[in-house]
Amino acid sequence: MTTASVRVVVFQHGLGALDYAVPPGLDLGPGDAVTVPLGPRTITGVVWDAGRLHGRDVEPKRLRPVAARLDLPPIAEPLRRLCEWVADYYVAPLAGVIRMVWPSVAFLGDRETTEYRAGGDAPTRLTPERARALEKLADRQGSVRDLTRIAGVSDAVIRGLVKAGTLLPVVVGADRPIAVPDPGFAPPLLEAAQAAAAGSIADAVTAGGFAPFLLEGVTGSGKTEVYFEAVAAALRSGGQALVLVPEIALTAPWLARFAARFGCAPVSWHSDLKASERRAAWSAIADGRARVVVGARSALFLPFKDLRVTIVDEAHETSFKQEEGVHYHARDVAVMRAREEAATVVLATATPAIETQVQAARGTYRHLLLPARFGGARMPDIAAVDLRRFPPARGHWLSPPLVAAVTATLEKGEQALLFLNRRGYAPLTLCRTCGERIQCPNCTAWMVEHRLSRRLACHHCGHVTPVPPACPACGDADSLVACGPGVERIAEEVGRLWPAAHVALVTSDTINSPARAAALVAAVEAREIDVLIGTQMVTKGYHFPELTLVGVVDADLGLSGGDLRAGERTFQQVAQVAGRAGRGAKPGRVLIQTHQPQARVMQALVAGDPRAFYAAETETRRDLGLPPFGRLAAIIVSSEDAGAALAAARAIGAAAPAAEGLSVLGPAAAPLAMLRGRHRQRLLVQATRTLALQRILRDWLGSVPVPGNVRVVVDVDPYSF
Ligand code: ADP
Numbered sequence: 001m002t003t004a005s006v007r008v009v010v011f012q013h014g015l016g017a018l019d020y021a022v023p024p025g026l027d028l029g030p031g032d033a034v035t036v037p038l039g040p041r042t043i044t045g046v047v048w049d050a051g052r053l054h055g056r057d058v059e060p061k062r063l064r065p066v067a068a069r070l071d072l073p074p075i076a077e078p079l080r081r082l083c084e085w086v087a088d089y090y091v092a093p094l095a096g097v098i099r100m101v102w103p104s105v106a107f108l109g110d111r112e113t114t115e116y117r118a119g120g121d122a123p124t125r126l127t128p129e130r131a132r133a134l135e136k137l138a139d140r141q142g143s144v145r146d147l148t149r150i151a152g153v154s155d156a157v158i159r160g161l162v163k164a165g166t167l168l169p170v171v172v173g174a175d176r177p178i179a180v181p182d183p184g185f186a187p188p189l190l191e192a193a194q195a196a197a198a199g200s201i202a203d204a205v206t207a208g209g210f211a212p213f214l215l216e217g218v219t220g221s222g223k224t225e226v227y228f229e230a231v232a233a234a235l236r237s238g239g240q241a242l243v244l245v246p247e248i249a250l251t252a253p254w255l256a257r258f259a260a261r262f263g264c265a266p267v268s269w270h271s272d273l274k275a276s277e278r279r280a281a282w283s284a285i286a287d288g289r290a291r292v293v294v295g296a297r298s299a300l301f302l303p304f305k306d307l308r309v310t311i312v313d314e315a316h317e318t319s320f321k322q323e324e325g326v327h328y329h330a331r332d333v334a335v336m337r338a339r340e341e342a343a344t345v346v347l348a349t350a351t352p353a354i355e356t357q358v359q360a361a362r363g364t365y366r367h368l369l370l371p372a373r374f375g376g377a378r379m380p381d382i383a384a385v386d387l388r389r390f391p392p393a394r395g396h397w398l399s400p401p402l403v404a405a406v407t408a409t410l411e412k413g414e415q416a417l418l419f420l421n422r423r424g425y426a427p428l429t430l431c432r433t434c435g436e437r438i439q440c441p442n443c444t445a446w447m448v449e450h451r452l453s454r455r456l457a458c459h460h461c462g463h464v465t466p467v468p469p470a471c472p473a474c475g476d477a478d479s480l481v482a483c484g485p486g487v488e489r490i491a492e493e494v495g496r497l498w499p500a501a502h503v504a505l506v507t508s509d510t511i512n513s514p515a516r517a518a519a520l521v522a523a524v525e526a527r528e529i530d531v532l533i534g535t536q537m538v539t540k541g542y543h544f545p546e547l548t549l550v551g552v553v554d555a556d557l558g559l560s561g562g563d564l565r566a567g568e569r570t571f572q573q574v575a576q577v578a579g580r581a582g583r584g585a586k587p588g589r590v591l592i593q594t595h596q597p598q599a600r601v602m603q604a605l606v607a608g609d610p611r612a613f614y615a616a617e618t619e620t621r622r623d624l625g626l627p628p629f630g631r632l633a634a635i636i637v638s639s640e641d642a643g644a645a646l647a648a649a650r651a652i653g654a655a656a657p658a659a660e661g662l663s664v665l666g667p668a669a670a671p672l673a674m675l676r677g678r679h680r681q682r683l684l685v686q687a688t689r690t691l692a693l694q695r696i697l698r699d700w701l702g703s704v705p706v707p708g709n710v711r712v713v714v715d716v717d718p719y720s721f
């Protein structure tokens with residue numbers, strides 16, 4: 001008799017896939033969550049399609065049996081294929097990718113709120129206490145704390161039974177009612193260009209099959225109304241829709257629009273959900289009751305039952321790039337998920353990334369254009385202010401032309417927005433006596449002064465300290481000076497210039513919850529705010545009809561540094577914030593403060609014509625063989641021990657394979673040479689498109705052993721290089 005066996009991807013670093021015997025009576029298929037024995041412990045894992053993974057061939061008779069099947073919906077085939085693609089393309093462990101499908105839902109962490117019930121195997125060691133507990137717990141369900149109380153034992157006993165696989169996690173909330181958005185609730189009257197675009201996408205959704213679109217429309221052109229029709233088509237055909245947004249805190253106005261169109265709210269998915277909400281949403285998505293989901297990038301790994309369309313709203317946004325754990329780009333994963341689900345995907349943006357434009361030009365994505373603003377609103381008038389000719393007064397940051405423009409706007413009773421992509425008061429605190437610059441102890445970064453909260457903060461690791469009364473290096477009192485502006489400092493200047501104006505600061509420090517975002521929108525709409533001052537947070541999605549002036553305080557900010565995407569990103573950011581101006585009946589005006597008005601990106605912004613700029617940027621990428629024309633990956637080698645990081649990075653560099661079309665740069669100190677207390681070395685790998693870069697990386701990195709205190713992470717298509 002042959003014993004049936006399964007291959008299980010275990011959530012245990014470095015172990016990959018292991019084979020287990022299937023105990024009689026247990027029905028297991030690919031995608032099932034299981035607990036399995038490993039040494040003396042029980043760990044969790046997921047049954048995978050055996051033919052698709054390497055395992056160690058062990059004689060079936062010698063295999064240990066699977067401990068239990070967990071009460072979770074299995075990962076469906078398209079999502080399994082997506083996990084494989086992500087692991088493969090981003091050179092990440094498959095288990096790490098699968099973890100994103102089952103995030104603390106039922107059994108990964110989250111012990112305090114996870115509910116358990118008896119139903120697993122009897123424990124191998126049945127102590128009297130355990131026996132007593134199990135007797136009391138028959139048919140009962142609850143958190144560890146609940147069960148401890150019910151059973152009248154210590155919580156160590158309950159935790160022991162969880163560990164032994166006797167008490168199993170339960171997905172709760174599976175029966176909570178979820179409102180179903182109604183596609184016929186309040187359909188809009190679309191303009192011709194909108195109707196054409198909406199028709200193409202809706203037809204693709206209805207027809208089914210993989211259909212990627214780039215929906216490119218200038219700011220205020222009504223892209224949201226267009227992609228709502230794709231959502232409506234998914235609803236009408238009985239399926240589900242996913243809308244990915246860059247920043248979930250900013251969705252309040254979006255949610256209001258959604259409810260106005262569909263009669264109820266969609267399901268929100270983000271990291272701030274309470275554990276119970278998270279489980280309820282997750283199971284409703286898995287069984288198809290949740291029809292429309294709006295979420296941040298992690299929503300891409302939700303177990304949709306029947307996903308018909310995915311929208312990536314503001315698809316150019318950098319926040320879609322995940323730079324922790326598995327490094328992936330949600331925009332690209334969204335397209336791959338649509339491919340696996342045989343579904344439609346829409347990248348909606350006013351300023352597509354060059355990668356996206358090239359795909360559209362190649363015909364890989366269907367390109368839909370909304371060339372004008374909705375309702376006849378005009379595009380804003382954009383001008384550059386040459387800071388060399390019109391310098392701000394000493395210790396000030398707003399130039400005379402911008403000051404005059406704000407004054408004129410306020411006199412007309414209209415609203416102005418000042419944009420500076422820097423949180424806090426000042427990016428650097430310097431000692432006038434000894435020259436000390438206050439640095440983060442964990443990162444290669446300056447501490448940023450936040451005057452409102454009277455603290456210095458590191459924007460990379462979150463380290464905070466009170467503002468010191470004296471220089472920490474020389475001890476001189478009153479010698480510390482704030483250098484450079486952040487938004488808080490601009491607010492101070494605005495307060496001095498226009499003392500009667502009502503000012504709102506819009507940064508992640510002040511608008512840190514959906515409720516605050518909603519309050520801000522209400523205040524601006526009620527005209528209780530005269531001047532908005534914000535970081536990139538204000539560039540996103542807001543629609544304020546009375547806002548007629550936008551001032552970009554420092555358009556050069558993103559251009560320094562060696563980032564190849566600097567120009568593109570500056571264009572996107574400034575075009576987006578400029579797009580907040582004049583969205584209603586009154587025309588908008590934008591002033592861009594810059595030291596380099598002759599730069600190509602500034603010229604493109606002023607002319608309102610990005611074509612020449614994008615063409616030139618695209619040519620540069622092509623000439624340099626950079627994505628999307630070539631392949632690029634970064635290998636980040638980090639350790640708390642600087643010497644260990646360097647030695648490992650050198651060993652990896654020395655083992656670099658020689659291949660035609662492959663070049664390796666480094667190791668060199670990474671752009672953030674220290675981050676969260678870890679020293680970071682980096683190698684950059686560039687390859688032609690004909691080379692299988694991922695396979696090369698896997699083989700290469702697999703051949704170099706690194707010590708346990710060193711971490712090696714691959715960043716494919718890295719953002720900063
Ligand atoms: P975008 O996302 O392209 O910047 P929006 O979708 O926010 O533009 O649309 C801009 C404004 O125009 C919004 O206030 C929106 O409600 C309105 N709008 C767009 N299309 C329509 C339509 N067909 N009917 C009514 N209002 C519309």
Ligand code: ZN
Binds near residue numbers: 462
């Ligand atoms: Zn830090």
